[in-house]
């Protein structure tokens with residue numbers, strides 16, 4: 001077995017283990033393979049190993065990769081990196097899910113572009129729970145304002161929340177951020193039932209996805225543990 005197939009298999013096993021340990025069904029956690037910086041041939045290997053969901057963090061890089069896979073209904077492409085409004089149009093054409101919606105202007109641009117492309121785009125609202133000036137993402141109050149405005153975006157479906165905690169060597173230290181995101185989703189859903197669509201929680205990366213699953217992650221974004229370290 002090639003290394004990518006082997007890594008995918010062991011991560012799927014770890015996801016299953018973490019889910020079962022806390023009474024969740026392994027199938028409730030989606031594995032997003034973060035293929036940023038890796039070439040199309042590497043992604044194709046993962047596809048051959050049965051992987052269907054891929055995450056990219058830059059529109060420009062993705063433009064050179066995603067179209068090579070054609071319109072394949074089995075494959076799903078997720079944008080996980082910061083998105084500038086001026087790239088919203090291209091992003092709405094390339095991606096199936098955008099994890100990084102954090103402002104009204106960006107959402108409005110995505111809605112318009114999705115409408116023009118004749119599609120409904122699934123989006124997650126990115127929460128900044130660390131309050132770090134350098135981080136992208138919306139505060140809980142800004143997220144409430146986004147949900148207030150969401151009725152005006154007929155071509156977007158808000159499907160949940162995403163967060164990127166500060167990096168800690170010890171994955172246990174990420175857990176309070178994952179817990180905060182889960183609580184935020186619960187609060188928002190009780191204030192406005194149905195407002196978060198499929199109620200996705202996109203959280204957890206290579207080193208801390210098991211902790212994220214214990215706090216309810218439904219999408220884990222794993223790069224290094226599948227593809228190896230990035231140059």
Ligand SMILES: *Cc1c(COP(=O)(O)O)cnc(C)c1O
Nearest residue numbers: 034057080205206221222223224
């Ligand atoms: C790169 C990236 C990941 C994957 O990180 P790994 O540590 O390689 O698993 C996950 N989420 C986001 C937003 C990223 O930019």
